[in-house]
Amino acid sequence: xxxxxxxxxxxxxxxxxxxxxxxxxxxxxxxxxxxxxxxxxxxxxxxxxxxxxxxxxxxxxxxxxxxxxxxxxxxxxxxxxxxxxxxxxxxxxxxxxxxxxxxxxxxxxxxxxxxxxxxxxxxxxxxxxxxxxxxxxxxxxxxxxxxxxxxxxxxxxxxxxxxxxxxxxxxxxxxxxxxxxxxxxxxxxxxxxxxxxxxxxxxxxxxxxxxxxxxxxxxxxxxxxxxxxxxxxxxxxxxxxxxxxxxxxxxxxxxxxx
Amino acid sequence: xxxxxxxxxxxxxxxxxxxxxxxxxxxxxxxxxxxxxxxxxxxxxxxxxxxxxxxxxxxxxxxxxxxxxxxxxxxxxxxxxxxxxxxxxxxxxxxxxxxxxxxxxxxxxxxxxxxxxxxxxxxxxxxxxxxxxxxxxxxxxxxxxxxxxxxxxxxxxxxxxxxxxxxxxxxxxxxxxxxxxxxxxxxxxxxxxxxxxxxxxxxxxxxxxxxxxxxxxxxxxxxxxxxxxxxxxxxxxxxxxxxxxxxxxxxxxxxxxxxxxxxxxxxxxxxxxxxxxx
Numbered sequence: 001x002x003x004x005x006x007x008x009x010x011x012x013x014x015x016x017x018x019x020x021x022x023x024x025x026x027x028x029x030x031x032x033x034x035x036x037x038x039x040x041x042x043x044x045x046x047x048x049x050x051x052x053x054x055x056x057x058x059x060x061x062x063x064x065x066x067x068x069x070x071x072x073x074x075x076x077x078x079x080x081x082x083x084x085x086x087x088x089x090x091x092x093x094x095x096x097x098x099x100x101x102x103x104x105x106x107x108x109x110x111x112x113x114x115x116x117x118x119x120x121x122x123x124x125x126x127x128x129x130x131x132x133x134x135x136x137x138x139x140x141x142x143x144x145x146x147x148x149x150x151x152x153x154x155x156x157x158x159x160x161x162x163x164x165x166x167x168x169x170x171x172x173x174x175x176x177x178x179x180x181x182x183x184x185x186x187x188x189x190x191x192x193x194x195x196x197x198x199x200x201x202x203x204x205x206x207x208x209x210x211x212x213x214x215x216x217x218x219x220x221x222x223x224x225x226x227x228x229x230x231x232x233x234x235x236x237x238x239x240x241x242x243x244x245x246x247x248x249x250x251x252x253x254x255x256x257x258x
Numbered sequence: 259x260x261x262x263x264x265x266x267x268x269x270x271x272x273x274x275x276x277x278x279x280x281x282x283x284x285x286x287x288x289x290x291x292x293x294x295x296x297x298x299x300x301x302x303x304x305x306x307x308x309x310x311x312x313x314x315x316x317x318x319x320x321x322x323x324x325x326x327x328x329x330x331x332x333x334x335x336x337x338x339x340x341x342x343x344x345x346x347x348x349x350x351x352x353x354x355x356x357x358x359x360x361x362x363x364x365x366x367x368x369x370x371x372x373x374x375x376x377x378x379x380x381x382x383x384x385x386x387x388x389x390x391x392x393x394x395x396x397x398x399x400x401x402x403x404x405x406x407x408x409x410x411x412x413x414x415x416x417x418x419x420x421x422x423x424x425x426x427x428x429x430x431x432x433x434x435x436x437x438x439x440x441x442x443x444x445x446x447x448x449x450x451x452x453x454x455x456x457x458x459x460x461x462x463x464x465x466x467x468x469x470x471x472x473x474x475x476x477x478x479x480x481x482x483x484x485x486x487x488x489x490x491x492x493x494x495x496x497x498x499x500x501x502x503x504x505x506x507x508x509x510x511x512x513x514x515x516x517x518x519x520x521x522x523x524x525x526x527x528x529x530x531x532x533x534x535x536x
Contacts, residue, residue: 014396021393025384097375098355099399252359255352256290 001103001158001247008103015108023115037119041072045123048188058190061131068127069216070187072120073149077208078178079113080153085164085171087157092258102251106157110150124219136221145214148232152211155239162250165257181208207231278368280449280480281331281354285363288324288346288353293317323349325504326363331449331480338491338512339484340519341501347484350501351375351451354482369479372398373451374442387422387429387437388413394441408444415470416440417463436463443470450474452483468493488516 027033045068053063087109094100128135164170184199185208191197203209210231217224293316324346331337339347352358353365355373380397381390391412395405413422416436426434468490475481475494485491491498491512498515500508508518
């Protein structure tokens, strides 16, 4: 797996350029082009931000940034969750051509999601400007958090892509998980008591919470629990271990399964 | 299940190039899994649609597409693969190209084996001809610089003229075929693997394509081609393998192989008739 990962990094021209091009081609017939990527989250954040800050009685300049960063990071997470099981299945023809490594296809998919995320960050910047709220002093840690998130997306896509090629049920399971965790992860609600909020201690059992916090907390200027770093780092290490085993055992079979 | 990755060794010395065989397949089998519904009439009778949807189970079975294939390809050799539809020709090419894992036996590929398997692969119908040349080139493992160097040749060869700057959705079938052929022959691998779509296009382009194929074959160190176009095969190949239901039944000079093939096909008139042309 490691060799393939390194080889994929070297052939970065493939996954950057083709992804970029496909995105451009996808919007060619639209009037506003990639601006559409911004439209949906902007509307979501404005509508929900104003409504729920009243419902939950939280000051807008706290709630809206919380919602925006949370929601946009969540879009990346749920993108990984939903595309991972179908990544190899949907790229069947590329796989059967023989020149594409599995890692190439994963890199290209993650790059697509990162391009979307990069567009979405404009909404985050917009919110910070609007509320004249400077990001926390350790905001740069958010980049570290995002880097960890991308690393985790990498192993998750490899693992889930291989499992999803063999067992098509994975798509349904991941979609269900994505929908459920959107609500039980503090995205549209805030754990106000400094602990787990309505979820109480159970919040800590939610892995998505930890992955979200490493990106959001530094920008919000709230502290990150040591547990959160531990979960994310352990998840990265264990995940790559799992991916390496699976890639070795089953990676070659994937073209037969798709 | 024992899965053997093909052993790929890159030869560097000029003298080893002449002597070591390019491909050594020793008792190679390819088995693919597939899902079989337990009822044969599943989802074909309207009355059973509803019940069939929920109650019918599928079982996962394996089908051996290639069984104990052994052969060698020496440098400079041009090998044809013949057989009726479903005999395992494309599967063999894919196994040689490293796409499908092989079961049992061993497969040694000495060099870089690449193929043209699927004509429309990776073409984007919103994109223009030129954009598709880049897209496809990158997918074939070329760098942007490589493609820059070759793009003019590709455009010239395709004879698409101004249409090259129009989206693919405006192309006729023949035009996209010409583009696909021109793009696909940008690569020059050690061992060229070709599947049967090659002999297509209008007559004029067919001649050109054949010439281009000959050039490609001359540049490559070995060729494996699967086609129903016997005329093309006779001009390109010196030797052929005859596959039947996954078994290798003949390995020898092209004329003998074709004769054996015709004999076998004539014997089983109920079988799928071979197409004269791909």
